[in-house]
Amino acid sequence: MAENEIIAGLDLGTTKVCAIVGEVTDDGIDIIGVGSVPAKGLKKGVVVNIESTVQAIKAAVEQAETMAGVEINTVYAGIAGSHVRGMNKDGVAAIQSREVTHDDVDRVLDQAKAVPLPGDRQVLHVLPQEYIVDDQDGIKEPVGMSGVRLEARVHMVTAATTSVANIIKCAERCGLYVAEVVLQPLASAASVLSEDEKEIGVALIDIGGGTTDIIIYADGAVVHTSVIPIGGLNLTNDIATGLRTPMAEAERIKIKYGCAATAMVDHDETIEVPSVGGRPPRVLERHVLCDIIEPRAEEIFQACRHVIQETGYVDMLASGAVITGGTTLLDGTPELAEAVLGLPVRRGAPTGVGGLIDVVRSPSYATGVGLVKHGAADLSYAPYDDEEEVESSEIRRVGGIGTRIGQWFREVF
Numbered sequence: 001m002a003e004n005e006i007i008a009g010l011d012l013g014t015t016k017v018c019a020i021v022g023e024v025t026d027d028g029i030d031i032i033g034v035g036s037v038p039a040k041g042l043k044k045g046v047v048v049n050i051e052s053t054v055q056a057i058k059a060a061v062e063q064a065e066t067m068a069g070v071e072i073n074t075v076y077a078g079i080a081g082s083h084v085r086g087m088n089k090d091g092v093a094a095i096q097s098r099e100v101t102h103d104d105v106d107r108v109l110d111q112a113k114a115v116p117l118p119g120d121r122q123v124l125h126v127l128p129q130e131y132i133v134d135d136q137d138g139i140k141e142p143v144g145m146s147g148v149r150l151e152a153r154v155h156m157v158t159a160a161t162t163s164v165a166n167i168i169k170c171a172e173r174c175g176l177y178v179a180e181v182v183l184q185p186l187a188s189a190a191s192v193l194s195e196d197e198k199e200i201g202v203a204l205i206d207i208g209g210g211t212t213d214i215i216i217y218a219d220g221a222v223v224h225t226s227v228i229p230i231g232g233l234n235l236t237n238d239i240a241t242g243l244r245t246p247m248a249e250a251e252r253i254k255i256k257y258g259c260a261a262t263a264m265v266d267h268d269e270t271i272e273v274p275s276v277g278g279r280p281p282r283v284l285e286r287h288v289l290c291d292i293i294e295p296r297a298e299e300i301f302q303a304c305r306h307v308i309q310e311t312g313y314v315d316m317l318a319s320g321a322v323i324t325g326g327t328t329l330l331d332g333t334p335e336l337a338e339a340v341l342g343l344p345v346r347r348g349a350p351t352g353v354g355g356l357i358d359v360v361r362s363p364s365y366a367t368g369v370g371l372v373k374h375g376a377a378d379l380s381y382a383p384y385d386d387e388e389e390v391e392s393s394e395i396r397r398v399g400g401i402g403t404r405i406g407q408w409f410r411e412v413f
Contacts, residue, residue, distance in 0.1 A: 008064070009371025010057065010075040010176075011184070012167060014042050014210030014233060015326070017056040019064035020360065020368035021072065022353065022376065029376050030355030031369065033068025035060040044210040044229045045081035045184075047166040050173075057174045074177045076375040077167050078184040078367050079124070080211050083160035086225035088129070089115060091152045100133065100142045100150055108152040115156075122164060124183055125157040129221035140220070155222045157183050180378065185213035185225060187370030190377070192324050192348030192363075193217070202319035204348070205304050205337070206366065207327040209233045212300055214307055218316045228303050232327030235296050242292040243284070249274045253289065254330070260297040261332030262290040290332075297333065301340035308341070320344030326364040 007029075011018040021033030037059040041052030061072055091112025095104050113126045131142040132151035142150060159181075168178045188206045189198075198217040206213040210231045216224040235258070240250035257271050269286040304321075308314055320343040323333060328347055337345040349361050350369035360369050 005376075006068075006070050006072075007372050007375040008061075008072045008075045009187070009368045009375065010061075010077045010171065011187075011365075011368040011371060012042060012045075012047070012053070012057075012078060012170075013039060013208050013367075014045060014231065015039060016209070016364075017053070017060045018365065018368045019057075019060040019072070019075070020365065020372050021064045021068040021070060022369075022372035023068075023355070024376055025354070027354060029353045029372060031353050031357065031360050031372070032355050033064040033066075033070070034356060034359050034365070034368075035063025035065075035067070036364075037063070041170075042210070044231075045079070045208070045227070046083070046163050047170060050166065050170060053170045054173045057170055057176070061174060061176070072176065074179050075171060076187075076371045076378075077171055077178050077181050078187055078371055079159060079164060079167055079181050080184040080208065080213055080227055081160075081163055082211070082227050082229040083163055084124075084183065084225070084227045085121075085158045086222075087156050087158075088223065089113065089154055089156050091154065093150050095133075095147050095150050098146055098148065100145050100147065102143060104150055105131075105143060105152075108150050109154065112152050112154045113156055117158060120161050121158045122161045123156060124159050124164070124181065125155075125186065127155045127157070127186075127222045129153045129155060129223065130219070155225065157186075157225055159183075179375065182371055182374050183213075183215075183225065184208075184367045185215040185227075186222070187368075187374050188213070188324055188348075188366040189215050189217070189370065190373045191350040191352070191370035192322060192366050194351075195220070197319040197322070200318040201313070201316040203304075203308055203313075203317055203321045203343070205301075205321055205323045205325075207231055207300060207323065207325040208367075209326070212304065212325075214304060216308065216311060216313050216317070218313055223313055224311045226307055228300070228307065230300055230303065232325070234300075235293055235327065238292050238296050239289065243273050243289065244276060245273050246276055254293070257286055257289055258293050259286075259290045259331040260293055260336045262287055262294050264332045264335070265290050293330065294336070297327075297330070297336055298340055301337050305341050317343060320346075322346055322348040324348040324363040324366040326362075328363050 005024040009020045017039045019035040022029045039056045041049035091108045093108040131139040133147040199220045201218045212228040
């Protein structure tokens with residue numbers, strides 16, 4: 001991969017649109033720009049208002065560009081929503097020259113994903129789990145091995161074509177080229193899970209504003225993906241209704257005072273709750289707020305437990321579960337998750353990057369940072385001429401700074 005390559009991730013969430021800019025260095029990836037703005041054009045991970053989404057993308061990208069001092073032209077965009085489906089498939093192909101080549105691997109993966117799909121669905125990812133060469137299974141990298149028959153077991157992710165097209169359309173209207181549309185929990189896993197966790201089995205639960213995404217790893221490979229259409233926004237709605245306060249205030253109160261485990265809250269602690277319609281604010285005990293949050297948070301984890309049990313991989317999750325996403329910042333969330341799931345649970349934040357790590361070391365940025373890491377891994381496998389790649393990225397970086405300096409001179413003089 002070319003050094004100094006600039007990679008941008010675009011996390012389109014129900015409650016916020018986040019742009020993360022990373023730069024490839026000798027030591028790995030440095031985060032150099034972050035932009036985050038509230039979103040109103042998405043519902044449960046799906047674009048429902050093109051214009052509002054476009055405005056949010058523009059604002060987030062401009063923030064990230066200003067902080068990074070670069071111009072963003074290409075992004076890796078995340079996608080979620082209940083339309084996403086995951087399935088495990090097998091493929092078989094003959095080894096043409098008695099030794100497995102990259103062409104043989106490509107053919108067996110193409111064969112694995114050659115399943116009839118409705119016209120309104122498309123393949124997002126084909127994720128290899130293992131390869132089998134002449135009945136020898138458990139092979140992760142078959143290239144160079146001798147044999148006559150190659151099999152592949154893969155996890156295939158599909159999504160609604162219209163949902164993918166709307167994300168691409170929104171980005172293009174902002175002057176951005178979408179290099180790839182990436183499943184959000186796959187991106188989150190890239191930033192918060194360790195290789196050891198993936199190897200011995202782990203479930204990642206990413207609780208966003210509108211959806212809860214689940215991805216399960218066993219033996220180092222993805223074996224299950226699913227999306228539950230419930231998330232942190234449901235907590236906010238419950239608070240707004242239960243405390244009779246505006247939605248914006250309900251979100252603020254949730255973030256500042258919320259706790260998912262009532263037992264952790266001092267019963268003498270009080271909070272001030274604004275009222276609606278010009279009525280004076282009220283003072284309530286904090287445990288009243290937590291009594292509203294806890295049942296809904298418990299419902300989310302019960303739905304996750306049901307999904308995990310249905311997959312049949314519960315006994316393979318030696319690492320337990322990792323929770324991430326902005327909603328998991330609530331106090332008591334890991335403790336409640338452990339009690340409901342019956343698994344060891346930790347809160348996951350992005351790791352394995354440098355630069356603005358203090359800014360992005362939060363579960364809220366797990367998907368955005370993961371998209372940058374996915375893009376870096378994608379580039380490292382792509383065939384290209386090193387000199388051309390370095391030159392183009394340097395031109396893009398210098399051009400971005402030069403454009404902003406020129407604009408500054410015009411404004412001042």
